Amino acid sequence: VCIHRVRSCSSIRFTKSKYVCVFDKSALKFSHQQRLFRTSAVSCGQIVQFKLSDIGEGITEVTVKEWYIKEGDSVSQFDSICEVQSDKASVTITSRYDGIIRKLHYSIDDIAFVGKPLVDIEIDASKGVASEEDVVETPPMSHEEHTHQEIKGHKTLATPAVRRLAMENNIKLSEVVGTGKDNRILKEDILNYLAKQTGAILPPSPKAEIVPPQRRAEAVPAAPKDKARKIPVPVPRPIAFAGKDKTEPVTGFQKAMVKTMSAALKIPHFGYSDEIDLTQLVQLREELKPLAEMRGVKLSFMPFFIKAASLGLLQYPILNASLDENCQNVTYKASHNIGVAMDTEQGLIVPNVKNVQVCSVFDIAVELNRLQSLGSAGQLGTSDLTGGTFTLSNIGTIGGTYAKPVILPPEVAIGALGKIQVLPRFNSKGEVVKAQIMNVSWSADHRIIDGATMARFSNLWKSYLENPASMLLDLK
């Protein structure tokens, strides 16, 4: 009498529908147990208690520190199951069997005993089982099969037949790209790998005739068998893409950005762009760079852009203002705290240079250096990141010409600077000359700022930069 069992778990491998088994743990005990759906006598789904093997040095108990799997997961032989610790030694316990985890005997921080069951695994009897030896004597390959697993807790999926084929040919499974489901390595993948190595298609090993059980029909193209006979016609091989979508929760800083940007887009934006000829500024900076370096400061173009913006804000203070929640009052901010958008590992952060209206270009450069080094070290403080009144985003250092920046509330304007390009332009004599051209794209809050104001501010800012000597006239 054979017992039929059906595995009702989500992550199980269905054998080819030749046999149907009934899982006796669930309440699905069919009354018609006697009906045979298959022809051969096979027992399947045996539960094995995987005991904690000897750690060595006479150790009898360990603490369970981390589980890499949970109940219901399917595991392959050599997959990492858990991490235990004993007396300064951290041990990775790997599975001896292919199967499905049915029970974890311990929780995190429990004491586990050597020789006692660690997990229950339901194994497929048709698969091979590793020998009972604690330390398996295996050929050089196998112990790095779990290279990925030990570290990430991922499984390098491959059936024993495939692993055997790999071992016979001394192939590292970690080097083979799996094209099956969940990046599972199939026989074809091993053969393709070998073909690439030796330049020939090897005939499959006679032992690898056990058909690997498949969950569903996989889109794996069959090797063209009759290639030698016919004139090769390129057959479009369906590309088996085994990538999986990855969903992550939006947390922390990202969550805050979601809120801020949603609020920002409630502001009616309008844009205004222009082209600035920085030829003279480029020359000026070249001259001043070594001077700044002597004082230990790196001088970029930003300090000039920032100072020019502040001079412009003195004439058009509405751009340095803030509108209250109900749009009842406009507050003209006295300080020009100009924010500089910074790209860090985390994403976009905007520290600001305080009181630019009383800073020299050099002062601004010093402060920018400080903010940049703190920013890359991830050590900016709250005061550096709050209190901004106007923002410049130098996206041009990464690339781009025109942009459509989003205003950062509670501000009312922002400028995005494109990259500096060398372009041909006409000079006053009508000759074509080389010019250093940069584009600027402004966005402003149309509730309190009108196009004319923005345009005039931009023209003033532009004139300061195109003719840096004019900044001298208005410096305070």
Next chain:
Amino acid sequence: MVLQSLKNCLWLPCVLRTPKACFWSTASGGLIIQSVSNDVYQNLAVEDWIHDHMDLEKQQVLFLWRNSPAVVIGRHQNPWQECNLKLLRQKNIKLARRRSGGGTVYHDLGNINLTFFTTRKKYERMENLKLVVKALKALRPPLDVHVTDRYDILLDRKYKISGTAAKLGRTSAYHHCTLLCNADKFVLSSVLKSPFKGLKSNATPSVPALVKNLFEEDPSLTSEMLLDAIAKEYAMQHQIDHHITLINPADETLLPGISNKTQELQTWEWVYGKTPKFSISTCLNMVYKDSVLDVKVNMDVKHGRIEVCNIDLPEQWLPPGLYSELVKSLTGSKFCPNETTTLVTTLLRLCPQDDELHSRWRLLCENMIRLM
């Protein structure tokens, strides 16, 4: 093709099918290698690489390495509990989590690290430590050094000069230990003291010990001499040449996949995210307008992220909408000062433009960030 790459490498892991006429197969018993790098992450990555890729049946390996200032915590430890993170950041001392168990150690160039790689069956820590003691005694017979049953090496019966940890995999294992030659004891004691109060966790705690440098006992000793003496003893015991092969942990051809391993060891998810679940129960003493506010804070942190957050503020001190916004944003966020700083400053953009409110918000947030 395979022979070509062999010629270019100092040594090759025994994982490719290689013809028998390659040089390493003649080196029986053991191999001694030393890292040319002082980067803690690169060196830890080499350990991982050897553990995962080398066949240790044919030969055991001794790996010698030193790091520029770094604090290394054990696999299952809590960095907030074990060291002064603020001080680390200030002094630019790196923080690394190794894969072996055990406690927290401070590394600098005055400390040497030894890793003994064997098969799982041949894993034997006592033997390794006895080898080290034998080497020390051979170098300086009057040294009073011995191995305790906690796998420490003590100088003069009371000062710890070496700590041990180990990692066991399916077929291979390694045991590594430190050896204090001339480390900066002042920095060591200050970074390994955590100012954290009110932390409850099941993470492996470190056992503090009195330490001493071998250099203090005998000023003629240097790290190089000690490394050499240990290598010599190892070579003798394994009946191999006293020859140290230098390796570069950045060499991807020699150690394929090493840069990925190095990268992974530096990720936040590994260094902080692998901290076992812990809870914080503390009180912020905030000075606000000539009075001191006692604010109780309770947080649960799992995988380095805030799972639960409770801040006991006086009623209406912050508008309730804003308070719940803060708690909601902190939940799920990393228990990390930088993440929290950018989070709270971004949220501040959505607050009404009220100076009083802003200063309260900043006060609270700065105190919270100081916890991390």
